[in-house]
Amino acid sequence: MDTPQPLYSAESVRELDRQAMAALGIPSIQLMKRAGRAAFDRLLARWPDIGRIQVYCGGGNNGGDGYVIAALAAQKNIPVTVFACTNPERLKGDARAAHDYACREGVRIVTALTQMGSADGDTLSVDALLGTGFSGPLRPPVAHAIERIRKSRGPVLAVDIPSGLDADTGSAGQAVCADMTVTFIGRKLGLYCGRGPALCGEVVFAGLGVPEPVYDAVRPLVQRYGSASIKRLPPRPADSFKNQFGHILIVGGDSGFGGAALMAAQSSARAGAGLVSLATRPGHLGAALTRCPEVMAHPVVSGQELEPLLIGPDVIAVGPGLGRSPWSEQLLARVGRTGSPLVVDADALNILAQGRVLAGVKRDDWVLTPHVGEAARLLGCDTVEVCADLRASAAAVQHKFSGVVILKGAGTLIAHDGGVDLINSGNPGMASGGMGDLLTGIVAALIGQHLPLVEAARLAVWLHGEAGNRAAADGQRGLLATDLLPWIRRLVD
Template sequence: MVTLQLPTQLYRAEQVRQGECLAAQIMQLEMYQLMERAGQAVFEVFRQQHPNATSLLICCGGGNNGGDGYIVARLARESGLAVTLWQLGLAGRLSGDAALARDAWLASGGKILQPQSEVPASVEVIVDALLGTGLKGKVREDNAELISLINRSKRPVIAVDVPSGLCADTGVALGTVIQAQSTVTFIGIKQGLCTGQAANYCGEVYFAGLGVDEAFQQQILPSVNRISQAEVYRCLPRRDRTAHKGDHGRVLCAGGDLGMAGAIRLAAEACARSGAGLTAVITQPDNVLSIVTVRPEIMVQGWQDKAHEISQRLEWADVIVIGPGLGQSDWSKALLFHFDATEKKMVVDADGLNLLALSPDYKNNRIMTPHPGEAARLLGTTVASVEADRFAAVQLLQQKFGGVVVLKGAGTLIYDGRQCWVCTAGNPGMATGGMGDVLSGIIGALAGQGLSLAEAARVGVWIHSTAADLCARKGERGVLASDLFPYIRQLVNPR
């Protein structure tokens, strides 16, 4: 069975390669039977997406991914479709199950051709079975030329297991990458399909367990877990009928230097909309009127240099959110200094992170929410290095700074020092000012309502991204951070 409903467990490519053999042994199946089932799954997706297509091109490589392609070709030909099969490299060098699939294709009357300079005009759909999950280094020139030809053809592409050229473990492009309309992946979801650059190449991701996925999951521990709605709502506490505002967290949001009142206002309102019992703000005095005028439910205090005012609010608060609009002025540094010694739960974002990069420390009472640029500054490296392996980067951040780390971006990652989660919700409409401030407020509110740091981080990320998806139903371009508020309130109240 092929489905768009993806499992929550994700794996490294090597885990799947080892685990599929073990699962096949448990189920008393030959590996060639799994190859047959994989080809059948790809053909099923082809039929679902292109029911009227009569001609397709199968591009095969030299490994088992190519063997899957031969199975698809044979099934399509047996169904009366016109099939062209291109083999990159010598077909005679195929071995093992891939060679069996090649021989079955030839026995059915199929022909093996070398890649041409152009995709035949009659071809309506292309199946990418070139490289698979074993790719480690940069794509070789001959593969890159064929991938570029496929992409230039503008035909819809179905990728087998992983788009050729994409690293199955990191989601990074290893040179030229197939731009697929859909990807059919098998047995275990590869973690690289869910973060980083993968969103640009995978299209819709289909999962086919090939009848061995349950046995596989029983034998192999996932490397990453995908955040699910069911998990989110298990974490959200039910409210007593006799509850009062003091039961649901006192959250203090600190930031908003001159000219940046909007950031701290967005964080504070997101906090209130996410269910915090009481929300307060410490900011520049010039910002007070603009915030209380539009949101009188938020307690706003202007601050200059009186330490006792900070101490009073700090004693009052259960959770501190610091960073939105904070800036890096003397005022900013003085404000951050007053929170340095607290052991209360903290959410640190934006310039709170940039100042932390200048004076690193290790604390387990905070959630950090860097985007790749902030992560690069915290690690003393480049954005390219962070994005080259987001899983490694989020672990390095946690090892260096402690607590829970949220590495934002396409496929946001959360790591608490033991376990890693990925959020597959979200869309490009979120690439606009203020979105990170809203996320910080949501997470702060959830921490105030009794969720652990790890729970608050992953529940907050999911609510934020899912709210953006609901908002983007009217179009991704032009979404504002404040547009998320009605959807946030909807999502923190499970039916």
């Protein structure tokens, strides 16, 4: 099993820069030239037949990388023009040295966007405007340059990070939308969460020859897990029997929402649970038996009727289709008093946020699975605040409620006592109803198969997203949650 990838803050990467130069015994301009070379090589590999290059350079080290790229393009006789967002006379240090290098190679440098010429489909734009030091509102001429890049018809390469994207949080207002981002020294968290996945395109990492011991001295913000670094379920013994693999109870499905609870039960069964029970409104029993007769469906009209069903299960998942009625609150209150591990989702989270049921409860044996809106309600804030720093928001929910928190998104964050993990899995086609219900069932099934909560959360998020990717092979639009069920079964082994 591979180790996860560390993701760093902008300040931590600057520290890596400093330590790398000391370890390599080279001046900073040499590291800048390595960065420019790495980006240019990737540019040529991706777009070998590009006709022209337009480079947009800021006044800092990110702009210096851009000047190096322009110089290398001139050496290859590729027509190249640089827009100097900062007057070259005001450049200092390495940025000035890189500018002078570009000048020696005969690069055309202009200081007005009107002098750049057209940006047609044969013109590649290189974004080297802001880098990781960006914060606050954009001002002219940077804002105008970003808008021009966004309107260009050709491909876009971002140097280190798309300008306008926050390297620490992944939040963004006006920002460059790149086809490829070549990032250096350390992977930045903002590339992989929030708006990052939508703005970065393909992310390519260039370590620039930094020795491994340098990384040991700098603490990352997050650990990013991929398929090779996530613990899987062990093979089943030849003499296995169903009671060894967990009895899961799904609680939910108020009137009009029966499908959500049933999909959670189906995904739990497909993810390998030995037994699956469903406690739902009586009106949903016929559909449950027809759709999935393997699920033991029970009619429940009150919290009192739920009570005997809470004795047998190893794991209880509550929330899919639960609603917010008095019936819903009764069921959640009863579930919350059990000693079984819990998976809490959807309206169970919304009821929890209201504070009338399970007020002030913190548990080490539950997994909460909010999306951004539910996380905002749990924290008593709005979604803008949550999205401004998703990592901090996930950690805040975990601090308030304990256990494990899965904050769902393009870069799903898993907060636990040991820190925060990130998993990029899935696709935009999964933005449809019922997908979260499947995840709830998968998490419960994996806990029932004896994975610790954190490991169950990691594997469930990856498995859910990868099943979505496989199911989307025929197209993302129109992808239904139930399309993932066959793939969940194939991937869980």
